[in-house]
Amino acid sequence: MGDIRSVVRTVRRALEREERPPLGLTLLCAGIAAAMVLPLSWLVIEAATVDPSRARDLVVRWRTLEVLANSVGLMVGVTVASMVIGIPLAYLTTRTNLPFRRFWTIVAALPLVVPSYVGAFSFVSAFGPRGEFHDLLSPLGIERIPEIYGLGGAVIVISLYTYPYVYLTTRAALLSLDITLIEAARTLNHTRWETFKRVTVPHIRPAVAAGGLLSALYAISDFGTPAIMRVAVFTQQIYVEYNSFGQEYAALLSLQLLGVVLLVLALEQWIRTDRTVEGGTGRSGGEMRVDLGVWRWPATLLPGIVSVVALVVPVWILLLWLTSGGAGRRPSLAFEWSFALNSATVALAAAIAASAAALPIAYFSARHESVLATIFERATYVGFAVPGIVLALALVYFGAGYESLDIPRSPKIYQTIPLLVFAYVVRFAPQAVGTLRSGVLGVDPTLVEAARTLGETPGGAFRRVTIRLIAPSVTAGAALVFLTTMKELPVTLILRPTGFETIVTQIWRAQEAAYFQYAAVPALLLLAISGLSMVVLLVGSGREGL
Numbered sequence: 001m002g003d004i005r006s007v008v009r010t011v012r013r014a015l016e017r018e019e020r021p022p023l024g025l026t027l028l029c030a031g032i033a034a035a036m037v038l039p040l041s042w043l044v045i046e047a048a049t050v051d052p053s054r055a056r057d058l059v060v061r062w063r064t065l066e067v068l069a070n071s072v073g074l075m076v077g078v079t080v081a082s083m084v085i086g087i088p089l090a091y092l093t094t095r096t097n098l099p100f101r102r103f104w105t106i107v108a109a110l111p112l113v114v115p116s117y118v119g120a121f122s123f124v125s126a127f128g129p130r131g132e133f134h135d136l137l138s139p140l141g142i143e144r145i146p147e148i149y150g151l152g153g154a155v156i157v158i159s160l161y162t163y164p165y166v167y168l169t170t171r172a173a174l175l176s177l178d179i180t181l182i183e184a185a186r187t188l189n190h191t192r193w194e195t196f197k198r199v200t201v202p203h204i205r206p207a208v209a210a211g212g213l214l215s216a217l218y219a220i221s222d223f224g225t226p227a228i229m230r231v232a233v234f235t236q237q238i239y240v241e242y243n244s245f246g247q248e249y250a251a252l253l254s255l256q257l258l259g260v261v262l263l264v265l266a267l268e269q270w271i272r273t274d275r276t277v278e279g280g281t282g283r284s285g286g287e288m289r290v291d292l293g294v295w296r297w298p299a300t301l302l303p304g305i306v307s308v309v310a311l312v313v314p315v316w317i318l319l320l321w322l323t324s325g326g327a328g329r330r331p332s333l334a335f336e337w338s339f340a341l342n343s344a345t346v347a348l349a350a351a352i353a354a355s356a357a358a359l360p361i362a363y364f365s366a367r368h369e370s371v372l373a374t375i376f377e378r379a380t381y382v383g384f385a386v387p388g389i390v391l392a393l394a395l396v397y398f399g400a401g402y403e404s405l406d407i408p409r410s411p412k413i414y415q416t417i418p419l420l421v422f423a424y425v426v427r428f429a430p431q432a433v434g435t436l437r438s439g440v441l442g443v444d445p446t447l448v449e450a451a452r453t454l455g456e457t458p459g460g461a462f463r464r465v466t467i468r469l470i471a472p473s474v475t476a477g478a479a480l481v482f483l484t485t486m487k488e489l490p491v492t493l494i495l496r497p498t499g500f501e502t503i504v505t506q507i508w509r510a511q512e513a514a515y516f517q518y519a520a521v522p523a524l525l526l527l528a529i530s531g532l533s534m535v536v537l538l539v540g541s542g543r544e545g546l
Helices: 002-018 023-048 052-060 063-093 101-107 117-125 131-142 149-176 181-189 192-221 224-229 232-242 247-271 298-326 339-369 371-380 388-406 417-441 446-454 457-470 471-486 490-495 502-511 515-540
Strands: none
Touching: 002 181, 002 224, 002 502, 023 339, 023 371, 023 417, 052 063, 052 247, 052 371, 063 101, 063 149, 063 192, 063 232, 063 247, 063 298, 101 298, 101 490, 117 131, 117 149, 117 224, 117 298, 117 502, 149 192, 181 224, 181 232, 181 388, 192 247, 232 247, 232 371, 232 388, 232 457, 247 388, 298 515, 339 371, 339 417, 339 502, 339 515, 371 417, 388 446, 417 490, 446 457, 446 471, 471 502, 471 515, 490 502, 502 515
């Protein structure tokens, strides 16, 4: 008995020592966090060099106000539309007796694998003035179909590929809802609608806010879709100014876009509430279904129409391009497998680097609850919250500023693979941090301390115990970074070395030249790769609620 108590005291003292983070780990995490935040400082420096009077003229000019109005309108429209689609779909697939409910549960989440810019040029080809639907309807005497270009078209397209954020978060909240609370409300003679407002809405509100935030941030930071739909928004205008050497205006627009993003984050924090409904037996929401009655089969029209428009139309258009070849030929746009190799190479490098950078941060934040741990972890999320085109422009200024120093024998970094990979790491490292932190939290600290009592050094205990136990989390985080990097458009367009073509740059070149047939192969390949991300998501979340 005395030996057991001695071992317990030894482990307890070791755990108490562990509360004080090692100096080396602290300095390493501080360096990584600083590297994640550093790029944005160059953007601020570039904007600060603009003459104040000229800066004022650029900020208040009519074009800037138009860009601001379009960007806010796009963001609000997409957020509202995503909620209008996502919340009913979540409710139908979790709380009702919808026919083929398991099938619709999976299909409703699949639009998340389609990059919005792929959907955008597919919709242009299908619904444009001389699109495929125009050709199909012409024999019926229909000469005009609604205009797809403009703000309305951009809202529709982006919403079709962002509503799964609201759908997935709301569905998870509905699955965790205690149905005894609903039963209690019904016994108090509340109608189904009153029960929904008083019980269900307060419970799912944080989840809806979280999904709405993701949709809003995606809309405000999306570059490809507004450019294809010819909508003057921040991301599109920044790219135009960058290519026309309007760096001052591009920097000021980037700061304004950052301001809008921060405002969205603050608004979401204000709207979100931690208030939840407590009590009950804890039975899951999936155990009681609402009988749709005569509306049971008509209700399938919602997931059916959304799935056809978001999934079938793009795949149909891409296969049509693949088989028909289209009008005209331009061999310089032909797809080469070296493009896929380039994409895989930089994505793999980004995945490895992001995992290596995320591991110390994740371990520090999981094992040491302190203000420093919170600061280090939150610093890694800056790049993820910042639109990709803003991050790319900041690194352009960083690379140009570094080379202007004219340091002897210093390597070139502007438009190089290392700078491109660094941008990916800054952008997507939070995906690895979140996954790794969950893995570290799942490791029992007493196992590590047991290794310490057997003579292992802290590093040895980490290698022999912790790293082995979190290996699945490391793999999952790296895979998520790899798959997301493959789809990244604005960062790749701006920072890639001259002549370095990837899958996404090939798609963009074909789209800009209006030779859509040359985008078919890379777009279908990208859809297949993106589909793997959904597999990772489904495997990680399990099959609960299906």
